Amino acid sequence: MRSFTGTDLGVAPIKGPFSRYLNAHETALLVALVKSVAPKVAIEFGCNLGITGARLLDNVPTLEKYIGIDVPPDHLPSLQCQRDEVPTVAGCYAAHDERFYLLTARSQLLRTGHLEPCDAVFIDGDHSEEAVLHESRLARRLIRGAGIIVWHDFTNPAVEVTQALNRLHDEGWPINCVENSWLAFMRVENADEQGDQGRPRTRRQ
């Protein structure tokens, strides 16, 4: 896997507040990555309170729509270590922004037809290998034109994101990681504007 630094990605500091799950540095890296594809539509799996979504909406001026996905408050995530993460009011920090849309759903039940074609996907929901694989394959189909998928918690030993991404990398996905962070990313280039037909292609950084 190729590794990038913040300097390689042109990261610049941004103003908080920041989520308890992504510190200021990781949020700035995420902004730089997402901004690099000038997205109009972005999707976040596991938006929690919407704090990171709000930072993306503040700092990526091309965004016209941001779909935050999270589960209902009584949902039990697959991994024991994630069971205290489910928010009471998902997306509340981004709800004031008219570009923000909350989708309450268990990501494993979502299929291409439930979502719309998009330009950037941030995957930070259920961190079991099965869920990450499902969200990743779904994200790859949803991207239209030249877009990006970003994952959080790669190399976090407490969860199963690393196993999922290593498996996808072994299948030929050109996934990159970012030094001094738990972020990984992949640029996607789909020939089909609909994003859900034909076979997606990927390109190297």
Ligand SMILES: C[S@@+](CC[C@H](N)C(=O)[O-])C[C@H]1O[C@@H](n2cnc3c(N)ncnc32)[C@H](O)[C@@H]1O
């Ligand atoms: C680590 S937190 C996300 C942090 C958030 N991305 C941020 O930057 O603040 C993981 C989130 O995934 C949500 N989640 C867990 N299982 C999920 C599932 N199956 N589908 C969608 N969201 C899920 C949790 O409710 C929680 O809000």
